[in-house]
Amino acid sequence: MEDPRKVARTSLIEIAGREGYERLVESLGEYSRQDSPRLRYWHETLLSKLNEATGILITDFAAAQALLLHCHIHNEPLQWLEGRMVPELPVHSPEYLAAEEQLFPHSHEVEFGRLPSQKGGIVQVLSCPACRAARHMWAEQRPNNSFKPKPLRGSA
Numbered sequence: 001m002e003d004p005r006k007v008a009r010t011s012l013i014e015i016a017g018r019e020g021y022e023r024l025v026e027s028l029g030e031y032s033r034q035d036s037p038r039l040r041y042w043h044e045t046l047l048s049k050l051n052e053a054t055g056i057l058i059t060d061f062a063a064a065q066a067l068l069l070h071c072h073i074h075n076e077p078l079q080w081l082e083g084r085m086v087p088e089l090p091v092h093s094p095e096y097l098a099a100e101e102q103l104f105p106h107s108h109e110v111e112f113g114r115l116p117s118q119k120g121g122i123v124q125v126l127s128c129p130a131c132r133a134a135r136h137m138w139a140e141q142r143p144n145n146s147f148k149p150k151p152l153r154g155s156a
């Protein structure tokens with residue numbers, strides 16, 4: 001049987017579009033930091049459509065988290081890792097975006113925010129450690145690419 005996590009992802013992208021799917025994952029990620037997170041109405045609406053399309057039944061937050069806060073490339077749960085808050089998100093080349101989609105979809109190390117100086121600009125970002133490693137490897141093989149990972153604390 002196919003991995004239900006992959007089935008759920010594919011189906012939710014069909015149902016909600018890629019942006020809608022990303023919004024769902026991001027929102028679940030945000031709520032997962034709360035003490036006793038619960039599904040919101042719009043989560044439940046999307047998840048009931050998922051149930052109609054695939055038979056996958058998710059009735060509580062823990063089940064949604066296990067199914068969706070997960071890296072589909074590396075088959076690992078997403079983790080809250082250190083990242084930098086930046087006033088402007090970087091603009092990436094089409095080559096980078098294609099590689100990100102295929103090799104490191106959950107490598108996020110920066111988050112958009114208006115207070116870059118807060119806590120030294122360090123924030124927690126929901127990411128996959130293997131994606132981060134894959135992105136660094138990819139970038140090292142492309143010294144001319146506009147993307148270069150920066151040291152997190154600016155200490156170099």
Ligand SMILES: [Zn+2]
Pocket residue numbers: 071072073074075104105106128129130131132
């Ligand atoms: Zn990953």
